Amino acid sequence: MPLIDRITPTDLQTTRIRIAQLVEGTSLADVMTTFGQFGDILSCSLKQHYDGQSTTVSATIEFSSYVSAVCAVEEMDGATADGLCLNVKLVRVIRPPVHIPTKQEAQDGSPLLHRISKRPRA
Incomplete structure (x- = not known):
């Protein structure tokens, strides 16, 4: 098992980064060419927002691996x-909470556990 997986389990790792402070006129192809050197890109989106006075441009990239995402952040964050x-950060993954069954739910869902718990005690 790779060291990176022991530090952060694979199912909790994010492979998505966000790039802010892109100049107006930056194209999707520009972003993909620049960040493609760090690994395979699964998806890339470019967002332009105009607030009446200025336009902000940002991009979100999803890499095929966590290592690619981390390398891109380390190399490109703060680059001109x-x-x-550029402001390049990992996008935090929010996972839904894990439901831990109550004792009653566990008994209802497991016939064996139900039979064992109903056994007369000696």
């Missing part, structure tokens, strides 16, 4: 592109 300082 077209005069702007």
